[in-house]
Amino acid sequence: MPSNTSTGNTSKISLTNWLKPKKSRQKLRKRGAADGPGPLTSASSTTLASIKTTTTQYSYAKGAYGNDNNDDDVPPLPPIAPLQAHRAKYRARNAGLDTQLGENIDYTTLLHSMSLQEGFESDESFYYLADVNRPRGENAIASLPGAIWCRIADLLDAKTAVCLALANKTLYTRLGPRRYLDRLNHGPENRQQKLEFLTLLDRYLPYHLLCIPCARYHRRIRIGHEKIQPTHAQVLNPVFNCPQERNPINPPARHRITHGRSMPFTFVQLATRAHRFGSLKYGLKPESLGRRWRYSEPGGAGTWSVSTRYHIHENRLLMRVISQCFASPGLPPTGKRLLLYSREDYWPFFSACPHWRDGELMDVCKCALDHIPVPRNTAGLQGAEHKFKDAIHGRGRFDPYAIPSQCGKCQPMRRCPRCPTEYLIEVKLSEDTTPDPNSPFGPSSSRDKGVKFRHAIVVTRWSDLGDGSTPSSSAEWAACNGQTDLEQYDSFERLGRRGISGIFESAFTHDTIPGRRIISMNPDNKTGGEKRDDWY
Ligand SMILES: [Zn+2]
Numbered sequence: 196m197p198s199n200t201s202t203g204n205t206s207k208i209s210l211t212n213w214l215k216p217k218k219s220r221q222k223l224r225k226r227g228a229a230d231g232p233g234p235l236t237s238a239s240s241t242t243l244a245s246i247k248t249t250t251t252q253y254s255y256a257k258g259a260y261g262n263d264n265n266d267d268d269v270p271p272l273p274p275i276a277p278l279q280a281h282r283a284k285y286r287a288r289n290a291g292l293d294t295q296l297g298e299n300i301d302y303t304t305l306l307h308s309m310s311l312q313e314g315f316e317s318d319e320s321f322y323y324l325a326d327v328n329r330p331r332g333e334n335a336i337a338s339l340p341g342a343i344w345c346r347i348a349d350l351l352d353a354k355t356a357v358c359l360a361l362a363n364k365t366l367y368t369r370l371g372p373r374r375y376l377d378r379l380n381h382g383p384e385n386r387q388q389k390l391e392f393l394t395l396l397d398r399y400l401p402y403h404l405l406c407i408p409c410a411r412y413h414r415r416i417r418i419g420h421e422k423i424q425p426t427h428a429q430v431l432n433p434v435f436n437c438p439q440e441r442n443p444i445n446p447p448a449r450h451r452i453t454h455g456r457s458m459p460f461t462f463v464q465l466a467t468r469a470h471r472f473g474s475l476k477y478g479l480k481p482e483s484l485g486r487r488w489r490y491s492e493p494g495g496a497g498t499w500s501v502s503t504r505y506h507i508h509e510n511r512l513l514m515r516v517i518s519q520c521f522a523s524p525g526l527p528p529t530g531k532r533l534l535l536y537s538r539e540d541y542w543p544f545f546s547a548c549p550h551w552r553d554g555e556l557m558d559v560c561k562c563a564l565d566h567i568p569v570p571r572n573t574a575g576l577q578g579a580e581h582k583f584k585d586a587i588h589g590r591g592r593f594d595p596y597a598i599p600s601q602c603g604k605c606q607p608m609r610r611c612p613r614c615p616t617e618y619l620i621e622v623k624l625s626e627d628t629t630p631d632p633n634s635p636f637g638p639s640s641s642r643d644k645g646v647k648f649r650h651a652i653v654v655t656r657w658s659d660l661g662d663g664s665t666p667s668s669s670a671e672w673a674a675c676n677g678q679t680d681l682e683q684y685d686s687f688e689r690l691g692r693r694g695i696s697g698i699f700e701s702a703f704t705h706d707t708i709p710g711r712r713i714i715s716m717n718p719d720n721k722t723g724g725e726k727r728d729d730w731y
């Protein structure tokens with residue numbers, strides 16, 4: 196029995212040792228105690244970062260001291276690393292904030308902060324309108340003789356005079372019925388004034404649209420089902436029935452996107468109107484205007500695939516056109532021209548603003564094409580020779596599929612100084628899904644399944660197409676169609692530091708905004724277009 200007891204004791208001792216908490220657990224508890232009278236370190240309050248620090252510290256101490264038998268010899272645990280402490284401190288505070296914009300995305304906090312910061316009493320105009328004791332203005336208007344009102348209206352421009360005449364019944368009788376309306380209706384010099392006056396009626400006519408060539412409202416014939424059609428398809432798919440539809444002297448306004456594709460002004464009107472009045476009764480969503488297409492010319496050097504996307508920012512329609520074409524390495528000057536210019540009208544295949552001839556845009560595209568790595572000749576000993584030279588110069592292994600880095604000329608974004616348009620020219624590696632005509636199994640064979648990556652030139656264009664009021668009063672539309680000069684529209688002055696590209700991309704991607712320098716597409720402010728000979 197004694198032996199049994201002793202065995203029982205020893206097993207008890209060993210069992211106690213075995214049940215003794217592990218070193219790491221003791222340290223965790225010590226840390227909890229060292230934190231003071233605060234809450235105990237529990238699983239819920241232990242962050243991943245702190246656990247990681249503890250284990251690292253423990254293994255480090257174990258390695259340094261070698262002896263972990265002595266419980267009292269455990270080194271004091273330092274507080275967590277400063278960066279982690281900082282993160283832990285601010286994590287909760289930043290939880291409801293947008294990472295890029297710093298805006299509060301917690302709607303409850305947002306509403307509360309609004310109610311605290313600005314009271315509803317601060318709205319002066321609201322009080323002004325709601326002031327029931329304010330005397331009505333008719334008597335004050337009637338106190339002036341009609342001749343004076345006519346003198347005032349004669350000094351105003353035609354649009355404002357009509358607005359004044361229609362303001363109320365007293366003014367209408369004083370200024371004479373229809374006198375100013377007739378002035379607006381007659382005379383080509385008042386045509387723009389008439390259009391601007393008619394745009395004021397937009398809100399009351401959701402099922403009509405202002406026709407610019409006729410300067411009158413037409414009834415929309417496909418309400419909510421209007422679709423942009425390609426220009427070259429010769430499909431007349433109009434928004435309304437217009438007598439001027441096929442009049443070549445007075446054509447409807449449209450903006451050229453690429454060969455055979457354009458943006459009619461009616462669609463800019465529809466998209467901006469629906470956004471301005473907040474109802475799809477008035478027009479279309481900007482998302483419904485986006486299109487994708489491919490275009491190649493017989494004898495051309497490649498097929499261009501183009502995609503468009505639209506977005507409305509501050510009531511103006513922004514457009515992005517991405518044009519892409521696979522390019523062979525080491526193209527001679529003729530090959531580059533064949534790839535970039537259409538043989539039909541000698542415009543670029545990609546989307547460009549009317550000022551493309553005046554700047555460095557085409558030079559930049561040609562420079563970007565030069566950066567595509569040329570595959571090396573490996574016949575005979577040339578492969579070994581190249582490898583040897585690479586080793587001497589400390590270069591890595593040559594990779595023909597590497598993403599080429601662009602130079603200081605072709606890497607920055609370019610902005611046209613005379614219209615709100617920005618360009619980004621890139622060389623990218625993309626998958627070529629077109630069947631290879633030189634394939635041993637034939638061009639349309641399904642056996643040739645290998646994934647093929649090739650270098651492609653990608654030209655992205657961002658443009659501001661204006662607010663859709665009228666083609667002349669919308670400065671952005673007029674500039675994009677080349678109807679203004681540098682005095683009337685200077686894009687660097689108007690746009691400032693915030694680029695259209697930045698506004699557009701931040702509307703779709705939450706966190707990444709392209710960080711590129713924006714420089715002028717035409718630093719020397721060259722003009723003349725086709726008359727100069729350096730554009731081709
Ligand atoms: Zn019309």
Ligand SMILES: [Zn+2]
Nearest residue numbers: 562563602605
């Ligand atoms: Zn370059």
Ligand SMILES: [Zn+2]
Nearest residue numbers: 548550611614
């Ligand atoms: Zn331009």
